[in-house]
Amino acid sequence: MTLEAASLELGGWARWHSADLPLRVGVSSCLLGEEVRFDGGHARDRFVTDTLGQWFEFVPVCPEMEIGMGTPRPTVRLQEGHGIRLVAPSTGEDFTERMLTFAEAKIAELSRLDLDGYILKKSSPSCGMERIRVYRDNMPSRRNESGLFASRLLERWSTLPVEEDGRLNDSLLRENFIERVFSRNRWRGLVRRGLSRPRLVLFHTAHKLLLRAHNEAAYRRLGQLVGSAGTIPDRQLFATYEAEFQTALQTMATPQKHSNVLYHALGYLKRALDPIEKREILTAIEDYRKRLLPLVVPLTLLRYNIRRHSVEYLAGQLYFDPHPKELMLRNHA
Numbered sequence: 001m002t003l004e005a006a007s008l009e010l011g012g013w014a015r016w017h018s019a020d021l022p023l024r025v026g027v028s029s030c031l032l033g034e035e036v037r038f039d040g041g042h043a044r045d046r047f048v049t050d051t052l053g054q055w056f057e058f059v060p061v062c063p064e065m066e067i068g069m070g071t072p073r074p075t076v077r078l079q080e081g082h083g084i085r086l087v088a089p090s091t092g093e094d095f096t097e098r099m100l101t102f103a104e105a106k107i108a109e110l111s112r113l114d115l116d117g118y119i120l121k122k123s124s125p126s127c128g129m130e131r132i133r134v135y136r137d138n139m140p141s142r143r144n145e146s147g148l149f150a151s152r153l154l155e156r157w158s159t160l161p162v163e164e165d166g167r168l169n170d171s172l173l174r175e176n177f178i179e180r181v182f183s184r185n186r187w188r189g190l191v192r193r194g195l196s197r198p199r200l201v202l203f204h205t206a207h208k209l210l211l212r213a214h215n216e217a218a219y220r221r222l223g224q225l226v227g228s229a230g231t232i233p234d235r236q237l238f239a240t241y242e243a244e245f246q247t248a249l250q251t252m253a254t255p256q257k258h259s260n261v262l263y264h265a266l267g268y269l270k271r272a273l274d275p276i277e278k279r280e281i282l283t284a285i286e287d288y289r290k291r292l293l294p295l296v297v298p299l300t301l302l303r304y305n306i307r308r309h310s311v312e313y314l315a316g317q318l319y320f321d322p323h324p325k326e327l328m329l330r331n332h333a
């Protein structure tokens with residue numbers, strides 16, 4: 001499927017997407033089916049390979065292979081020592097320094113590739129994003145650490161959209177992650193075309209409803225920032241906007257926040273709709289808020305009426321199409 005083939009009529013993601021700027025996402029190699037696990041096996045994730053693989057260009061990374069541990073290899077785990085150590089309990093070999101040195105160099109290399117996101121393998125003492133067991137005196141002492149490579153990635157690149165395979169089974173987390181990946185890619189496209197104040201205004205305007213669905217306070221701050229253009233140097237303006245934009249999207253968009261945005265959008269149509277049409281949309285929004293209907297239902301009703309009544313402001317909002325509909329991210333109740 002080509003990206004252009006999925007182009008939408010409203011001002012959706014495809015209008016902003018450049019075919020020459022692929023959605024580039026780092027991934028734990030074993031999730032792609034590469035046989036790099038300690039036992040020579042893989043951990044292929046079909047959603048990652050078969051669904052996301054249609055849209056994302058993956059950059060595979062297996063930290064344990066890349067520090068020369070080979071396969072098959074003894075299992076490793078996190079241990080308390082001088083800080084958190086990465087150790088093979090069967091041999092006592094300590095891989096901490098090698099892994100940390102590798103992580104610094106790899107993250108610098110990945111930064112140059114300017115990734116749009118990263119998918120980590122859950123439960124791995126190297127790649128796991130959270131809840132990795134840490135041992136003390138051969139006993140599990142606590143959970144809630146990240147794997148050693150993952151912890152450096154999260155620390156050094158705090159605005160990068162990062163998820164792990166297990167969490168991608170959660171519909172809200174999945175949509176949030178993919179939405180951030182597409183949004184980051186749009187920002188990269190803007191940078192590539194050349195940042196200017198008018199282009200920043202266009203970018204911000206198109207993302208208004210999307211931002212409101214995540215973080216109303218950040219949406220307001222970003223609006224003030226864009227409005228203050230001219231009072232601060234452009235370089236500072238763009239850097240501050242980018243950081244705040246990426247951070248705003250980290251806040252989860254919930255059904256309650258989506259409902260507020262949908263009501264707001266409906267406000268633009270109130271004079272154009274008759275009472276029955278209005279009631280139909282209101283009912284769909286309420287049913288969505290109560291999780292009786294998926295988000296795609298009120299969105300479809302609104303999109304139809306936005307087109308029918310040519311509501312220009314709403315037609316330009318990425319909120320209505322932030323990612324390809326084939327991913328079906330908004331089809332769950």
Ligand code: SF4
Binds near residue numbers: 029
């Ligand atoms: S979890 Fe990470 S270190 Fe382990 S096999 Fe997969 S990519 Fe390699």
